[in-house]
Amino acid sequence: MKKSNYMLYDYKLMKKQIINLFLISISSFILLSGCTQQNNTRNPYTPTPTNKIELIDYTVVTMWWNKEGTQKYYESGFYHEIPEDASNYSISYIINGTIKNNIGTLVNVNIGIIFYDSNNNELYSASTDVFNLPNTYTNTFSVIDYNRLYFDKVDHVSFKFYVL
Secondary structure, eight states, X not given: OOOOXXXXXXXXXHHHHHHHHHHHHHHHHHHHHOOOOOOOOSOTTSOEEESOEEEEEEEEEXXXXXXXXXXXXXXXXXXXXXXXXXXXXXXXXEEEXXXXXXXXXXEEEEEEEEEEOTTOOEXXXXXXXXXXXXXXXXXXXXXXXXXOTTTTTOOEEEEEEEEO
């Protein structure tokens, strides 16, 4: 018995529909199955304190400049004397430093800098990040602090390191 063209067309259409249904089923299974999450109690967005990041060195520079940006002044350390017409100047502390990774693996590091007065009272803090620091490598960081409220009170800083 010879098949008609109509039957061949139905057979091909049904074959395409079965293949499409199979592909959709496989795709849905893959998309909906996902990966299983490991049991990790640490929130990946909470920095973890560490003492395995070494502060190699740091410097503090006091910088102030007029509003036009034509006059800039730099002094080493926490310099508190500013020009008489201070309202016409912007003031900042620039802290540059170098850290070393002693953790044993590639890490992202948050560097917390705490500013203190001469009585060791904490005034405020600032921070910066260093990303993709390989084990045993060093990297530089820089923080520019514009906190004018405590400018004349800052005496020294300390550092805290966190793994991100």
